[in-house]
Amino acid sequence: MSVDPKEKELLEGCKAGKPAAQKALYTRFAGEMLVVCMRYTKSKSEAEDILQEAFIRIFRSVEGFRGESSLFFWVKRIVVNTALNHYRKNKRHLYLVSDESEEYEQVSPQSLLADMHWKDLLLMIQELPWGCQQIFNLYAIEGYTHKEIAEMLEISEGTSKSQFSRARQLLQARIGKEKSRNYGTAG
């Protein structure tokens, strides 16, 4: 995979331990990565702690970056892994939320999320139970399979699926309520 010349320069500077390059790399990715961190946590301060830890790991392991993926994904992978480590370290258990048989509206996802600002969506994700939150992020946004998630979180694949299903249920209900409040209708 070819590396963007600017990224290459940044990487070389970071590998050489140049403070300016490190700061530039941080400036380039910190904002987006903070959102990633916030999706895995309940508060901004907690997310910032993870962000700091992740960037320290990034700068310490930048020597090992071979350009096999884009710099963005490499950085994001470290951020997500750091968030998951944080989740494990704090012994937050998966909330085994019962799979209630509440039906959610069969509307198109695009129409469901239309007009919703990502900050509102972020708040909804943060309101999910811990287990649901992690699995939802990993599956829906990061694109991992349930099998991969099961290995990462040391749970069964079935649990991953059911928790995702529950997360979706909760989110759709929450979105429905939000829309109902804003537009006076649940659809």
Add this chain to the structure above:
Amino acid sequence: MEPQDNKAWSKAWGEAFEGASIAPSEASWSAIEAEITPQKPSYRAFWWVAASFLAGVASTAGVFLWWNSHTEPMPVVALEQSRMLDDDAVLLGENKIQKGKEKRKLQDVTEETLIGEVEQAARADDTSTQAQWAENKQTMIAQTANQAPVPSMASSTNTLAYQWKSLSPQGPTLQFMKEVRWQLFNDRPVQWYKDEVLLAEEEEESSLVQPWRMGLALASGAMNGGIGSASNLEADMAFDPAGAMSYGFVESEDKGITTSYGAQVGKRVGKRWVLSSGLGYSVSSHKSSSNLILVDQGSSVKLNAVNEFVDTDAQQARFGLESYQLEVSSEVYQLRNQYEFISVPIQVGYYLVDTKWKVAVSTGLMADIFYRYTTTEESGALQDLVLRPKDSPEWNWLNTSLSTGMEISRELGGNYLLSVQPSYRLVLNQEGAFATNSLSPNVFQLGFSFQYIFQ
């Protein structure tokens, strides 16, 4: 819910967050920068090591000096004033058996007095002792009939200088003189003099004294918190009750200080559990006073200052005893006793608090390998006594003790721990040499340690 539907739904969420960004606080970069910026060489660790070492040395030296300045040497008391003698004291020597008190110097011990001791012992109330002495006496008579007579002693004060050159071949020769060996027994519970020589060892068993010791220690090692190694220095003071020989005119007490050096390694075996071991070399020394010199079978005693000799081979031949020990009461000597041993601890610890401040409790066993015992007469008038485990079955080369304590430590810079370690050590096998010689290193100690943690 169909998988296809899930994919579309997920995709919508992914797209919703594309490009989403929130500016972190300024403090975030500062925190990262502080961690990734190479630090200038820091001598902080070095200063911590140096400071803890100096603190330990200073406190050890302080305790030592304080102890010495507050400890008056045991007064040289004439036996007339000794609390161990009462009016029933039977003095030694033919024609000298009488009630009263007597102080003798080594050179005052004559053949007559020695014989007198035997006679006196034979007069003991204990019938079994009488029987034993009667038997010994018969043996003596039988054996002396075939042996050269013991030369008569000169009547001068220098009476211990046997005319060994005139003895028959069965008598001692100059070769034996090379094996000059004397023993200063001390630390034994006070016993009444007329306890017979041959019963003395039984008395020892029933009168063991376990000393308590308090101390300060500078320890550096890794009892816990990962694998580490460093040196260990500790010191303690002993507060022993007065001790004395199990027989004879003896008055002694001891007090001392223990210094040990060692290295330890530790490894966490769980989130809060840690195992540790190590190797330590300890020197426990204490002062004592003794007015009894005991000469072992087949050996000679030498008083360097006056160059006088007592050779017990002649006595053995004279009395025909298979096991004969000649105890010589004398003026009071100030002695310094030193025990050396190597300890191998195996301990398990548990962290009660595990933050930057750590509190751990630990317990374990220590194998104490006795190496050497040295007694030195402080004025240098007497030759040093050096004993090793092989010299007597009385000395156990291996002893075990229980160690329990706690460690309060502060993490410094991620890789270092500075700790205070109060602990208590209890000897388990009291039948060993440590016990019979007041060596039992029961110690309450306060240690300071500096540890390196391998991440």
